[in-house]
Amino acid sequence: MGIILGIFVSFIIFCTLAYQWIHKRLRFWSDRGFLQDNPSFPLGNLSCVGTKRTNTENLDYFYKKFKGKTPAVGLYNFLSPVILPIEPELVKNILVRDFNSFHDRGLFYNKEDDPIGANTLTLNGQDWKDRRVKLTPIFTSGKMKLMFELIDSLSDKMVRIIEDQLRNTNDLEMRSWLQRFTIDSIGNVAFGIEPNCLENENSEFGYFGRKLANITLFGIIKFIFGTEWPDFARKLGFGFCPKDVGDFFLKTFIQTIEFREKSNIKRNDFVSLLLGLKNEYTKEELAAEAFIIFFGGFETSSSLMTFLLYELALNPDIQDRLREEIANGIEENDGKLNYDMLLGLKYLDMVVNEGLRKYPPIPTPIRKCTKEYEIPNSNLVIPNGTIVLINAFSLQRDPEYFRDPDKFDPERFNAENIRNIKPFSNIPFGDGPRNCLGMRFGLMQSKLGIAKIVKNFMFQPGTRTQIPLKFNSTSPLLAPEKGMWLKVTRI
Template sequence: MELVITLLTVCLVILISIWMRKKFSFWKMRGIETPPLSFYIKHMRMAFLQENSFADRDLLTYKYFKDRSLQHGGLYFLYHPVYVPMDLKIIKHILQVDHEHFMDRGFYVNEAGDPMSAHLFCLEGAKWKNLRKKLTPTFSSGKMKMVFETLLECTVDLKTVMDKHLDSSVNIKDITARFTTDVIGSCAFGLICSSLDNPNSEFRLKGQDIFHRGFLENIKQVILYSFPDTMRYLNVKMIHEDVSEFFTDVVRHTVEHREKNEVHKKDLMELLIKLKNSGNVDDDKSNLENTITMEEIAAQAFIFFVAGYETSSSTMAFCLYELCNNLDIQHNVREEIIEVLEKSNGKLTYESIAEMKYLEKVISETLRKYPPLSTLFRICTKDFKVPGTDLVLPKGLRLMVPAYGIHHDPEYYPEPSLFDPERFSDENKNTRPDFSYLPFGLGPRMCIGMRFGLLQTKVGLIKLLMNYKFTLNERTKLPLRFDPESLTIATNKDLWLNIRKV
């Protein structure tokens, strides 16, 4: 009996060794360079011990391939091969020119058992394409102008909270997160969240739960990404039950209340309700084949909150941090804001924001240094021959486009650690190659809510900079480090700033 067990064990070890050798020879067989085993061990240690963030590890990977002047490289995520394009021309083909080969992101979706996961960011194939087409008019410039006044109302509480801390210090990371929570609550759900008044409001707490679930939640996300079919078969949910129930109930009650009482507001929820009832966001048109369900409304409202809450608040906080380190830039952007607002008697209008060209540069440079996502994920949906090479990417292969690495590449951005808004002057932008700036992605799958995210970021910064001067407080821990638990780029410590009246 012992001999049989020993023989079975030996056979199992041999089979596993053969299987692993085959799996981990994927790139070698195709002549694509991969980092050595020591590189992977180091990365796994840093990830499991949460020694640094996704962005930090992504930058190390980028530099490994860049130092070797490679067009592209290969990685392994567990046993899955992952393609890393380095050449911007190849990236352009992936994200835009040959988009139909890379339509999907490869994230976990369980539409039947976890409807909240079936939102625009994760959906694939025809379902994504159809929903994107339906939702695109919701984020047109005209619709953004419609929600502008609703957004502007949230700045009243922002100023009230800031005035309480005059000539003192404030954790700006917390303030901007509460501000964007109120904005998304008002514009996406039509609700007054009062997060600025009450830091422990339910919307604020749910937002924190989504982005900061800790080590075990990150392990769960890795498993869902690696074995999606198995996890769907087991009916595993990506969104936690309490979060899913909260947002589903909020959306259902909001929609039912508005329809029953014929309540109409200038917000994104109004547009989603129109899509549900008539299939069109315009009042004078109808396309019943284009309608969406209550579950789809809930899922899209959820991703609006997720995408708009953390990313915009972090961009605002990072921007103010950089302006504290560059007081001359802070002075210049404030002068522009005041000068433009004088033309409209001090009133901030949708049109006046477009005149603030220097503010646009400052925000663009912030997003260059701190893009919301360090990596853009894609799945090869059908075999693709990489232009200019003999490499054929098979269907099902995973890809990682290194946005953070590109943004910190001295070839495209000399002295990348320097905060320099003039990188985004018309002259300098025209000297850089296409696809060297990817804070929202590019191509058909770029962020649909980009206009809204930029709008709320600009409005918040304008209201803060026109009223207050900021300097760095000694309580801010330097050097700044990214949160290893966060999927997006965010600080792992509070950002304390001194404030005083302009």
């Protein structure tokens, strides 16, 4: 009887202490003078994510609720305190002006068990800085120009395969075709192989690429756990991505570079450029950089092109004007589309920029406070170690900065209007020293893909097109809820 009573008393004490700790934890921000919403146990402020709305839309809800009341609002991912900046000036401070206080991303990686996850996206401090300095020359416009021909041939291949599909139906799910194009494109330049995903949807490279993009709820929980308790997560063997995915990309890259070294093969792609650093980094470290090129450019580029086709289908006047510019540009260039001409298509640039504004491929850039930071003109202090969630989606759809923000209007980015955009209200690739390293490649790939298919096909809403568009609530990036079904007609 005494033992049972002791266990019962211990249980009551444990529950009481746990309740007090959780209660105090969920007052983390209010105790420090920040405005916060009412979090609930155990999800914090994530109760609607994955069911009613995406994480991006969830942050947008709090952005709108607290805008004008505070420069930043305190939120909770489960029991982990995070901060959401609201004012563009504070965003500028975090990304650029006071970068030394926010130089890490706070993303989890495990170099021992998952070497491919330790790359310029996830590395911190001096490790990141040294790697970034070495890799930046790989992404110059001159290097992109060398890769243009390879991507161009794959875009032509996509056009031919879509033409074949139209013999059976003109109702196509375009998101999957654009994903297959970017898998083939980046598989070629980052891993030096032919994934053949355009021809075979079930190719091995395509399978692991889609598995990487389709992050599960358990994967999200592991990521948040790793971000909050990285040392413990490493002891548990957690990695940045599923083990079979990481093993596949690591093995594929190492096989490629070993074959190239043995056969003395030279090619205009990222593999050859990374091989130029083989005396400074291990094969695993180089593979990690090839992996992040793939990870950063596959889903983001296909997502941007997917949403652009949706908007062009709903806005035939914009689509016609874009097609005319592309056709005229090719005709004036002796029937050829090359790198310099692509970058010179001004209306295409405006259309792409408007797509990036309305559907940012990286909707929530993440930073980590690396030393206590006092928010200017306030008595609020962001504690060291705090994860900062910058919701670009909210800023770029704020009517204060973009009138009628839900309207797709490329004229926002014409030569006159672009000068009036408020600084740091439009950050689709982030900003500052840790902005997207592969931005040039992503833009080249997306512009080339859009130029080729818009020149050759007309896009219209079909019977299965979801209007208004809804986002997939379980996706960490913006993705259409029901795919992107469009009526496609050969021109």
